[in-house]
Amino acid sequence: MTPAANANVKKNARAKLKTVFAASALRGKTVVVSAAAEGIGKTVAIACARAGARVFASDINEKAIAQLRAKKIPRLHIGFANAACEKSVREHIAAVCKHSGGVLHGLVNNVGIAGPTAAVENIAAEEWRAVMEANIGGHFYFAKHCAPPMKKQGGCIINISSTAGLFGFPMRAPYAASKWAAVGLAKTLAMELGAKNIRVNAVCPGSVDGERMRRVIAAKAKETGRAQKEVRADFAAMASMRAFVRAEDIANLAVFLLSDAAKNISGQAIAVDGNTERTD
């Protein structure tokens, strides 16, 4: 890429980005979002509420839950649910259904922890299990308990995977394995639930600008003995667009997929990553 083209790509990436949907895109819909007190899930939940949906978000971080609740965003409710625990998810969805009159149109399975950055021989079995329990167990528990109410009128499930669910990711074995599983679960449920007018897709973000990537970069810098600035530049250079993506980019796709405009899109793994070229 020429220096001028590279500068242009960076300028585009810095441009102020907003969620773009009309306040009516999800009017009348009830949407559940997991792990939504911070990060991408919070941006998705707020975008859905702004697009007219009644949103039931959940998280395990009580402080972050209280902070989001204090914002008093119209149509956005947030409560406690540990996505890695089936009992907690079952109770949360039962409470949501009580509020919504048993109606549920959308589920955004956003939960996903980063897990360890380490060589495979240095990863503990508990670390592997913790990633699997949250990242794929969490998607399964929410889908399991949301599917029955959704079957009544149809709906849409989005599993937030990652480019790590489309490529191998050295030093992130549990995370990459769990994100491929999220794609497999989406493709399978798309086939199983399609006849009930429920669409299921996976969304695969690239590196998202934010707190989580700062932690991942710090861990990779420590593991490889490189400077954080260098590791960050390398992450950006992995995509053709030579830039990180924003949480709003993910929210825009989520709102579109949840809307009736996407009524024939199912069984897909859609990347929002500026086109990942390598993941080494």
Ligand SMILES: NC(=O)c1ccc[n+]([C@@H]2O[C@H](COP(=O)([O-])OP(=O)(O)OC[C@H]3O[C@@H](n4cnc5c(N)ncnc54)[C@H](O)[C@@H]3O)[C@@H](O)[C@H]2O)c1
């Ligand atoms: N940030 C990125 O660069 C990036 C890239 C690709 C994919 N993703 C995926 O996007 C999703 C969101 O990522 P993020 O960066 O916003 O995450 P994050 O690390 O910022 O966490 C978001 C929220 O998840 C909550 N959480 C963690 N474990 C939970 C559990 N067991 N139950 C309920 N809530 C829980 C946290 O309390 C936090 O509020 C994840 O699935 C992640 O794998 C993120």
